[in-house]
Amino acid sequence: MIGRTPNEDPIRRKIESLGTSLSLPTVRKALGVLEGEHASGRRGGNDDVMDIHVYGPGDEARAIDWKASARLGRPMAAQRERRATSRVWLLLDVGREMTGACEGGEQAWQIAANALRMFAALSLRRSDDISLVFGDAASITRVPFHGGFSQFERTLDQALEREWAHERNIDALLEYARRIRDRDALIVLATDEHALGQRHVALIGRIARTHPVVLIDVATINPFVGHAGMTVVDGVRRRRVPSFLRDAASAEQVNVHRGFVAASLQRELARCGSRMIRGASSEAMFDEFVQLVSLATVSPAFNEIRSGGVR
Numbered sequence: 001m002i003g004r005t006p007n008e009d010p011i012r013r014k015i016e017s018l019g020t021s022l023s024l025p026t027v028r029k030a031l032g033v034l035e036g037e038h039a040s041g042r043r044g045g046n047d048d049v050m051d052i053h054v055y056g057p058g059d060e061a062r063a064i065d066w067k068a069s070a071r072l073g074r075p076m077a078a079q080r081e082r083r084a085t086s087r088v089w090l091l092l093d094v095g096r097e098m099t100g101a102c103e104g105g106e107q108a109w110q111i112a113a114n115a116l117r118m119f120a121a122l123s124l125r126r127s128d129d130i131s132l133v134f135g136d137a138a139s140i141t142r143v144p145f146h147g148g149f150s151q152f153e154r155t156l157d158q159a160l161e162r163e164w165a166h167e168r169n170i171d172a173l174l175e176y177a178r179r180i181r182d183r184d185a186l187i188v189l190a191t192d193e194h195a196l197g198q199r200h201v202a203l204i205g206r207i208a209r210t211h212p213v214v215l216i217d218v219a220t221i222n223p224f225v226g227h228a229g230m231t232v233v234d235g236v237r238r239r240r241v242p243s244f245l246r247d248a249a250s251a252e253q254v255n256v257h258r259g260f261v262a263a264s265l266q267r268e269l270a271r272c273g274s275r276m277i278r279g280a281s282s283e284a285m286f287d288e289f290v291q292l293v294s295l296a297t298v299s300p301a302f303n304e305i306r307s308g309g310v311r
Helices: 010-020 024-035 066-072 108-125 149-159 170-178 198-208 248-271 282-296 300-306
Strands: 049-054 076-080 087-093 129-135 140-145 186-192 213-218 275-279
Touching: 010 108, 010 149, 010 282, 024 108, 024 186, 024 282, 066 076, 087 108, 087 170, 108 129, 108 149, 108 186, 108 213, 108 275, 108 282, 129 149, 129 170, 140 149, 140 170, 170 186, 170 198, 198 213, 198 248, 213 248, 248 275, 275 282
Parallel strands: 087 129, 087 186, 186 213, 213 275
Antiparallel strands: 049 076, 129 140
16 A cells, blocks of 8 residues: 555545545534543634534534524524634554554554544644654654645655664653643544553553543454465564464454453543544544544535545
8 A cells, every 4th residue: 555646545535535525514523523522721602603503413512502592492503613723643653563464465554544644634624733743662753744635645655654673662652642732632643452551551541631532553464364365474573474373263362362452442441531443454444433433423425435435
């Protein structure tokens, strides 16, 4: 998938459609699901009213305009202008472990990068400020971003043209996130399913007390399952998995363990108000993302994008 442009890659065409096919109110509702009922220092009641409509599915209770409702005799919701631009921090684990293989031949970093593109597509539609942060054992690098989605893709693609020579440092990435001062900012952390331990979940919980947090969890390939046409190698040492080790019993044990860990992680994250999106391919990650954000809206555009009806 590396080297493809959005016009050549069906997943990236779908991602681009997220930002171009949806109305601004729909995008705001979708991102609102991910951001939750987080405290905000902004005084929304003083913002200009852009639209008043009949209260219905997908509208938040706090959007009810009580004066208009009393005047018209039925619940009315107000869409108010956002005077302050939100901030979105996209943190990506770029340790060499992220070169591990996933289903369909993708590497973990490619799936993680596509997941960040999904957030960028909606966030830029909402005119958010986006910062990209890349972390491994050698450095933590922030790449401020200004521009549209095409520029975001170029910036991300250029940043990922690297040697992948250093191990990951998930502790440093989480510490960076903890120090982000803007408490209204959405923090998205993308890594693979092997990166986080129990102590990391506890740290994410502390970050979630002051920020809305979403974890992108990439599921790597089961090394004990035979995959036609693929050579499975260790993401760190680049060693091949011997064929005699691949059997159904070992594969099942790995699947059960990974499923248990993922369910436990998601449960713990939910307790601290965070969300997790997990997938073993860009396609699966896209479906999970759309399913989650579509909870906020009944817009038919989401179903059209999910089914591949992109422009």
